[in-house]
Amino acid sequence: MGNKILVVDDNDLMLDLLSDRLGVEGFEVITADSLSQSLLEIQKSTPNVILTDYQLGDGTAFELLAWLKARDVRVPVIVLTGEATFDLAVQAVKNGAEQFIPKPVDFGFLTKMLRHTLEHSRFQLKDAVSKLEQSRHARDPFIGNSPAILELRKMAKRASEASVTVLIQGETGTGKGVLARWLHKMGSRSNEAFVDLNCAALSRELFESELFGHQKGAFTGAVSNKVGFLEAANHGTLFLDEIGDMDPQVQPKILKVVEERRFYRLGDVLERKTDVQILAASHRDLKKLAAEGTFRSDLYFRINTFPLRIPPLRERPEDLPLITDRLLAQLGSDMNHGPLRISDNARMALQRYSWPGNIRELRNVLERAALLSDDGVIDKAGLEFEAPLRQDFTENATNGTLTLKEMEKRHILQALEAEGGNVVRAAQRLGMPRSSLYAKIQEHGV
Incomplete structure (x- = not known):
């Protein structure tokens, strides 16, 4: 960030004095002798700070502040005036002025104030950039349209x-x-x-x-x-x-x-x-x-x-393709792997899986597959799942080859696998009392 200062004053002697003194202090100074001229200078090149007299020939500093606000031009403005009153100072700050300084000007104080204002602006810019970077890398909890x-x-x-x-x-x-x-x-x-x-x-x-x-x-x-x-x-x-x-x-x-x-x-x-x-x-x-x-x-x-x-992944399968693509984009960047793609048969395998570990498990599966991929394409053969795919269960159930008792047994097995064999949590997942699940486990010989 530079140290360009736009000095605005309709008094030629004051304008020259401010320009010379600030130039000696190492500031890059541009000048304007009216409100309209200052607006033209700002449109040519936005300064880092504006130092303006309150009363200008064709307007006031408040009109300059309003113009900047309407166009979202974020430049700190320091207002000078020979008509210093408490009410005017309050009004200046309310309108967006950084500081309000009475004339005659103490140049030592003014120089310190300008350096402080520039430093503060640099900090704000750095903070804004940091927040922008954080937002770019922030994880979105709402991926999907389900x-x-x-x-x-x-x-x-x-x-x-x-x-x-x-x-x-x-x-x-x-x-x-x-x-x-x-x-x-x-x-x-x-x-x-x-x-x-x-x-x-x-x-x-x-x-x-x-x-x-x-x-x-x-x-x-x-x-x-x-x-x-x-x-x-x-x-x-x-x-x-x-x-x-x-x-x-x-x-x-x-x-x-x-x-x-x-x-x-x-x-x-x-x-x-x-x-x-x-x-x-x-x-x-x-x-x-x-x-x-x-x-x-x-x-x-x-x-x-x-x-x-937060709904589990199995309750919103329509979101799985979008989540997968978002994760692959992140993994490609994080692993310096370049663009990652996924084959149709791999996508079908992802859709058939129950995802007991939800998005965290999906990321782990994709990351492992990406590490094993030589050409950046993730295929079904590169996918490794903790629990079995639902393919056999779904097809057999559709064809009517499973009895209701067998379907119940498999459903219990899936819940137990999803919870690592923990009966209490499996019962919670199935929405049934723990005692009832123990009875079913005995009944099915699980």
């Missing part, structure tokens, strides 16, 4: 417009964390911190220390005070991932945070306040867990203020 994903987009947009507690539910690999980050980015707290804490990854003691922080001496090994995630996320967003796996002893403390935005550091008697938006996520059915008594019902109702459910 009714389910369009409904999710609509509801998520509403959630982003209000700083409310949101519960995101969806199977493993559906992109709950991606949606949480999208909600933060699109909300009013986007310029503040986004803090992500996995409730299932830490022991109770470590989880409490990370979330609430602790005082020196609170426990063995606490050799200094520690700021917790709640304080780090103040004014921002706290994302509690897999909240359904949270230790029952911690749940009452989380309830207090959700309800009152208050907490204690471990080993401290001082109650602290926090202003955070809480996003929670779980792949488990929290309503069912609350009914079974393994998750506090009052906490469930508090975090369920605005529920969002």
Whole structure:
């Protein structure tokens, strides 16, 4: 970014004086002696800063500010005036002026002000470029045009417009964390911190220390005070991932945070306040867990203020081609592989698979196939799936060669395979009591 300054003044002596002094200080100066002339100069080449007198022969600095705003020309403007009043200064700032400086001008102060303004503009430009790059690489939680994903987009947009507690539910690999980050980015707290804490990854003691922080001496090994995630996320967003796996002893403390935005550091008697938006996520059915008594019902109702459910991939197969193409474009770039393509028979195989691991599993399958591909074309032979394809099941069922009992057995097998043999989670996936699933497992000899 340069240091070009447009100086506007209808007084020739003042215009020459400002131009000479600023030129000596190393600024690149262009001049205009009227409002109309300044507009022409801006259209020729946008300056980095505009230094203008308030009262010009054919208008005022406020008209210049209005012209810039109407055309979204983002240039900092410093207004000089010999008619300095408090009301005029307030009006100048309201109209978009960066600074309002009375005459006679202190050139030392003016030089410092111009350098500060240029530096601030450079920082803003750098920040804008950084945010643009982040947005380019940001993951989209709404890839597809299925009714389910369009409904999710609509509801998520509403959630982003209000700083409310949101519960995101969806199977493993559906992109709950991606949606949480999208909600933060699109909300009013986007310029503040986004803090992500996995409730299932830490022991109770470590989880409490990370979330609430602790005082020196609170426990063995606490050799200094520690700021917790709640304080780090103040004014921002706290994302509690897999909240359904949270230790029952911690749940009452989380309830207090959700309800009152208050907490204690471990080993401290001082109650602290926090202003955070809480996003929670779980792949488990929290309503069912609350009914079974393994998750506090009052906490469930508090975090369920605005529920969002991410549909699994098998419920929106029409989105699979678009998601596949988007992932292949990302993989081609990330792996420096060049453009990646997928054959028709590979696409058919993807459509026949049940995707228990959802989008995360799809990415892994494509990435592995891309690594094995020599010509950038992914074929069916290069695809490796964790569970069997649905081809035999679908064809046999269509031809009437499977009995209802055999179909039931295969459906149970698919659910168990999808959950890694975990009967509790398989029962949740099938929407049946755990005891009933155990009975069916015995009945079918699974």
